[in-house]
Amino acid sequence: MGRMARHLYIPELHDAPTVEAVCPLCGRALGSDNIDRHHLVPKSLKGREQFPIHKICHRKIHATFSERELLRAYHTWDALKDHADIAAFIDWVAGKPPGFYTRTFTSNKKKAAR
Ligand SMILES: [Zn+2]
Numbered sequence: 001m002g003r004m005a006r007h008l009y010i011p012e013l014h015d016a017p018t019v020e021a022v023c024p025l026c027g028r029a030l031g032s033d034n035i036d037r038h039h040l041v042p043k044s045l046k047g048r049e050q051f052p053i054h055k056i057c058h059r060k061i062h063a064t065f066s067e068r069e070l071l072r073a074y075h076t077w078d079a080l081k082d083h084a085d086i087a088a089f090i091d092w093v094a095g096k097p098p099g100f101y102t103r104t105f106t107s108n109k110k111k112a113a114r
């Protein structure tokens with residue numbers, strides 16, 4: 001111990017993903033601003049999978065569905081996208097820039113932030 005014998009250890013610097021990340025909900029490029037992660041399957045089940053997703057899309061999911069609904073029926077992207085509200089949202093958000101974010105549309109569920 002104590003000797004720097006690192007010359008053989010050459011980590012891949014910046015193993016940059018070549019695939020452009022897109023939002024699993026709306027399909028637009030993720031960009032670099034206002035990105036959240038969504039647990040597709042809630043932790044209470046076994047959910048470890050976290051998906052990078054637009055903050056606005058994430059908000060929409062949680063504004064539309066309760067945790068219970070997410071757990072029972074809306075734990076796949078297809079199911080989510082099938083829902084009329086989400087479909088309308090995807091339509092609406094399609095023309096927005098990747099980092100676009102507003103919270104106005106969540107105001108129908110007014111709760112003092114958790
Ligand atoms: Zn999105």
Ligand SMILES: [Zn+2]
Pocket residue numbers: 037038039058061062
């Ligand atoms: Zn989430």
